[in-house]
Amino acid sequence: MSAQAGLSRRSIFFLVVLLVLFSACSATAYGLWRLRAERVDRQLEAAAMTARAFENHLTQSLNVIDSSLVSLAAEGAERASLPQVLRHAPYLRSVAVLDAQDRIWRSTDHRNLHIQLSRSDFRPAAPRPLEVLRAGHIVSGRDFYEAGPMGSSAPVVSFIPVARDVRLDDARWLTVVASVNTDYFLNFYSAHISPEQGVVELRDYDGRLLLSTDDKEVPGSLRPDDDLTSRLAETEVGQFEERDTDSRVMLTAYRASRAYPFVLSVRLDKGQALAVWQQEAKRTGAIVAVALLAALALAGLYFMRFERLARERESERARLRIAAIAFESQEGMVVTNADVEVLQVNKAFTAITGFRAEDVIGQYMNFMKSGMHDADFYAAIRGSLASLGAWSGEILNKHRDGSIHPHFLTITAVRGDDGQATHYVGTLTDITERKSAEIDLRIAAIAFESQEGMFIADADRIILKVNRAFTEITGYSEDEAIGQTPHLLHSGRHAREFYANMYASLETTGAWQGEIWNRRKSGEIFPEWLTITVVRDANGRVSHYVAALTDITLRKEAEYEIKNLAFYDPLTRLPNRRLLLDRLKHALAILARSQRQGALLFIDLDNFKTLNDTFGHDMGDLLLQHVAQRLSGCIREGDTVARLGGDEFVVLLDDLRPGRQDAATQARIVADKILSNLDEPYDLAGHDYHCTPSIGITLIADSDSSCDELMKRADLALYGAKAAGRNTVRFFDPEMQEAVSSRAALEKDLRIGLQQAQFLLHYQPQVNEQGTIIGAEALVRWQHPQLGMVAPGSFISLAEETGLILPLGQWVLETACRQLACWAAMPGREHIEIAVNVSVRQFRQPDFVDQVEEVLARTAADPHKLKLELTESLMLNDVEEVVAKMAALRSRGIRFSLDDFGTGYSSLAYLRRLPLDQLKIDKAFVDDVQANSNDAVIARSIVALARNLGLNVIAEGVETPEQHQFLARQGCLAYQGYLFSRPLPIDEFERFLDEWGAANIIRHRA
Amino acid sequence: MAVEMKIIIVAVGCLLLCGQPALAENGHLERIKAAGEVRVCIWPDYYGISYRNPKTQALDGIDVDMARALGQELGVRVNFIDSSFARLIDDITQDRCDIAMFAIGVTPSRADKLRFTQPHLVSDIYAITTRSNRRIKSWDDIDKPGVVVAVAKGTLHEPIMRDKLRHATLLVTDTTQGREQEVESGRADVFMTDFPFSRRMLETTDWARLVAPTSTYHLTPYAYAMQKGDDRWYAWVQQFLGRVKQNGQLMAAIKRHRLEPIAIRGSSGD
Secondary structure: OOHHHHHHHHHHHHHHHHHHHHHHHHHHHHHHHHHHHHHHHHHHHHHHHHHHHHHHHHHHHHHHHHHHHHHHHHHOOOOOOHHHHHOOOOOEEEEEEEOOOOEEEEEOOHHHOOOEOOHHHEEOOOOOOOOOEEEEOOEEOOOHHHOEOOOOOOOOOEEEEEEEEEEOOOOOEEEEEEEEEHHHHHHHHHHHOOOOOEEEEEEEOOOEEEEEOOOOOOOOOEOOOOHHHHHHHHOOEEEEEEEOOOOOEEEEEEEEOOOOOEEEEEEEEHHHHHHHHHHHHHHHHHHHHHHHHHHHHHHHHHHHHHHHHHHHHHHHHHHHHHHHHHHOOOOEEEEEEOOOEEEEEOHHHHHHHOOOHHHHOOOEOOOOEOOOOOHHHHHHHHHHHHHHOEEEEEEEEEOOOOOEEEEEEEEEEEEOOOOOEEEEEEEEEEOHHHHHHHHHHHHHHHHHOOOOEEEEEEOOOOEEEEOHHHHHHHOOOHHHHOOOOHHHHEOOOOOHHHHHHHHHHHHHHOEEEEEEEEEOOOOOEEEEEEEEEEEEOOOOOEEEEEEEEEEOHHHHHHHHHHHHHHHEOOOOOOEOHHHHHHHHHHHHHHHHHOOOEEEEEEEEEOOHHHHHHHHOHHHHHHHHHHHHHHHHHOOOOOOEEEEEEOOEEEEEEEEEOOOHHHHHHHHHHHHHHHHHHHHOOEEEOOEEEOOOEEEEEEEEOOOOOOHHHHHHHHHHHHHHHHHOOOOOEEEOOHHHHHHHHHHHHHHHHHHHHHHOOOEEEEEEEEEEOOOOEEEEEEEEEEEEOOOEEEOHHHHHHHHHHHOOHHHHHHHHHHHHHHHHHHHHOOOOOOOOEEEEEOOHHHHHOOOHHHHHHHHHHHHOOOHHHEEEEEOHHHHHOOHHHHHHHHHHHHOOOOEEEEEEEOOOOOOHHHHHHOOOOEEEEOHHHHHOOOOOHHHHHHHHHHHHHHHHHOOEEEEOOOOOHHHHHHHHHHOOOEEEOOOOOOOEEHHHHHHHHHHHHHHOHHHHHO | OHHHHHHHHHHHHHHHHHHHHHHOOOOHHHHHHHHOEEEEEEOOEEOOOEEEOOOOOOEEOHHHHHHHHHHHHHOOEEEEEEOOOOOHHHHHHOOOOOEEEEEEEOOHHHHHHOEEOOOOEEEOEEEEEEOOOOOOOOHHHOOOOOOEEEEEOOOOHHHHHHHHOOOOEEEEEOOHHHHHHHHHHOOOOEEEEEHHHHHHHHHHOOOEEEEOOOOOOOOEEEEEEEOOOOHHHHHHHHHHHHHHHHOOHHHHHHHHOOOHHHEOOOOOOO
16 A cells, blocks of 8 residues: 555545534534524514513503593592402502592592692693593502602502593593502513513603512613613614623513503513523534544544555555566466465466466366375475475476476465465476586585595696695695696606606597606605596597596505515514514525524513513603614624514624634624613613613524524523523523423423412411410422422412412412411410411402402401511502502401511612511521621611511521521511421421420520 | 221210110201201312312312212212301301311311311411512511501401511401402502412412411311211211221322321321
8 A cells, every 4th residue: 555545545534524523513503503593583582472462461451440440430439439440450559539639539548538649740741631541650659648759779569650531421520540559560570571581671651660570670760761762762662682780681572552651671581591592502512522423433443444454455456466476477386275276377387397277277286296205295394384384495396298307396375364374375496407507516516626636727738726635735725726837746756758658648548647756835746646637628629637636645655664564663663573584584595505604692671571660661662762773783784683572682693704603702792792782871751771681692503493493592592691690691502491491391380280289388487585486477389299399489480470370379378368267266276377478469469459358258267367478579569559458458457577678679668658567587687697797787777677667577587596696686576487497287387386385495495 | 997997886876876866856967867968068269178160160179078078978968058267157056057178277266166076187377478579578577567467357367367466467358359359459468378278379370479487377277167066966077087087088188189288197097
């Protein structure tokens, strides 16, 4: 709707409303005005009629008076019955007959007698007798006898004297008079006109007021100059409007008596007359106003409704126009009803789908269903329409020719006032071309932005386009590369012919591929795999070159790496076992043909494992790299240094002088050089580190020995060197081989022994300073089937190395605990404690505490009787963990003794932290307390230290009474050793207990 | 009611049986029965009481109604005899009528001569003047020097006003019309009358103006009058009155003639 139309419509409406209002008001006003005028007219008329009626009454009354007086006179002056006249004449007070001197001669009221009247007081003036009723001025008083002049206010009672001259038959004149009752007329008038309605007045021709129904008016007053008087001069009857003394507007009608000199005027209060009209006017006004208001309200409502409708019509029309234009757009459009039956399609729809309007109108809108979408797809569309009122998206539709095309379809629900869909409008575009173009482009773009570097050059080899990978590979950005030729990447590594061949191939086959060295922007030369394809135009001429290049640096490196990994040790870059064996084989072959000798040196770093364990593998690796470097510096160029793994290095010397002795000497020299070189401190990431190697050497002399054999021999030699105390060199000899073999056999036996329970425990008593046996140390023994009883020194270290120490240690613990439990039930033995040695490896097990507790539980041994002996090497481990384990066990009552104290490097700080109970002075110090003052000091210090730390001290290996006495002097309170007893099998130990108790040797000897 | 009726019947029966020999000859009741009519004196100018409409000559008024009821009760015709207050005593004493039924004011002088029934109305005195009379505005203006007060001769007002007026001049007219003429012509200022008559003046003339006493001036009970001496007749009438009061007939008549303001309610029997 245009604003203009709305405006004009609105102004017309207001104009009409104004007009209607105006006409209604004017009609009402006119009607009321007419009513008023009519009212006034009627009132005037009423006044006139009243005046006429009153005049009539007056004239007739006077006529009656006149005739009464005449007939009275006719009766004769003497005979006349005066009262008779008054009988039915309320307008008369009295009648009288005058004598010749105009004195009252006879009267109905005797009080009037003899009163002198004057003819001149009556009007019309007549000096001679006149046969007319004449009236005098109004007189105050009831009758002649009371007559007095009129005062300034109305008298309480008054009368009008009248006179009549009557000619008698005898030609005499008789004058009869009467007093006229003014109240009679006033009664009559006021009965008809109330004071509120108006005033009735009677006056004479002189303008003298005779009567007035208005109390305030004074009868007798002259009003010669008022309106009425002047009008009376013109006409005897009239009516007019005037304003009275109270400035009331009066409607006045007057009428002169037909026969007597009196004028009657009736003045009606116009306001009073109009009061009714006013009331009526108010009522009418109110009714009209209400009616108008109602009409206005209705009109307003109607107009608003009309406006709304007009707006709706207008917008509807606009919508339709827009819809019509939109409907014939380039997009296919289809309109359906709420049941999805087609109502209309446009031309574009037909152009796109092939379906004509007449084919599809009235059909259910599924004729384009392609079958390419599942039910969920359509359900989603319906859902979206129901909730959002619209759906748009791509859909595959079937055209009339059966082909399937992707459409971009928008469906909009047209909703009615109730929110329910009344129609659906579908708009569709065929996006087949767009789709395929899109796909092509996307493929091309993805292809171009692949991991391969690509560039496109024109026929003149000017680069037109490069991709991101190109920039990444070559370092040249798009801006830098575009406009250049591929010469930009020229490395200079290829001869001119290389490029000539390339272009020849392109020319003939349309493609080329191969490895090529190019130069990056950074100057680095790198290998790349290049594929060039020629693009030809319609005429077959070359239009573009498309080049794809892959950086194959990494591939090359990987190839190298693989080769390296196969033959070299990645950490040290030294040949690995494989290459070593290869070279060894090679050397063997050469040596077999020559007189020259060779040698194989196995080198192993002492305590390397400790380094790894304490400083970590990074440090270990660093050391190995240093070692590798130093080793490489110790040999001649033709020789080989290899790393087998761990800290095992091998040096192959394959060009030694002939002759076994010379070769050995030469090898020895190299070995010494290695020893001294590796003995130098290492700087490991700022830490100074010292390490020594052990070297085993075997000479390659016997051509019959195999590689494996040689390797084994060198290894054995190394083992020998290690056994010889490390930091040393050993040559292989056959005895050594024998030892190794026997060791292997022993290990095998050990396993069997464990399985077959060949182990047993011996107990060495421990005594206190009183010589009482307080306990025993449990010591393991191996009852070997062939070798007999084997001492622990021969198998414990092997058991440690092989891990067999764990089951062995477990067995020892369990057996000792069983013994404790057994003794606990035997009187005299229940106090015996057993000390059990626990190896570091055993203690280190994470579940060691649990194991001990399980054993205790299983055997029901009293933990307070169990003492675990630990070695100082335990402290090399995580002290926190050790403390935690010890504390856990100690809380169960188990006590700890530190074995071999003094041999390791126990730190005082550690000692403090460990929850120990006892220090055990090592046998080595005890042995020499007599001879070696140092050892004596140490022993003494240990005792003092223990005392300071609040620990017990026990000395082991006490063999002589002197040793015993010495230690006792130092304050050592417990002892163990051959002086008391050797370790005894259980039955012997028990017997010893009994005997000892009886004999109390110590006391005896003391 | 039933008990009363029985008493009445017994009383009547007793009277009939007991008084028959002594009064049977000249009693009004016997005469009425014998003549088949009852003579009722009325004043035909007594508006609302016993008024003869000059246009139709029909009688109308409460006492006309009551007289007819009386006749019906007696089972005889009613013969209305015109009378007036001036002639009342003569008419009764000379037996021109059996009963006077026109709301006769019970005054001592009348009671001397006549026998009054139980009163059924009571009226104060009212003054009538003209609309235009400037002297008389209210009751208090009446007894002033120069004021002429008219009363009709023979009416109960004559002696009362003669007695009461101190300053005003009393004018006694021979007729009731006379007093009206005197006032209308202005020779007198007011005339004194009772409630029913004042009503008549106001309704039938357009000059009359009512001046009511500001407080009770002089109440006069109205009753019916009859000869003295005829106890049976008197008793019969009294019983009749008792009945009509009892059954509401009297009150209905009062209401019909709009005389409720002067009805004697206390003794109306309801």
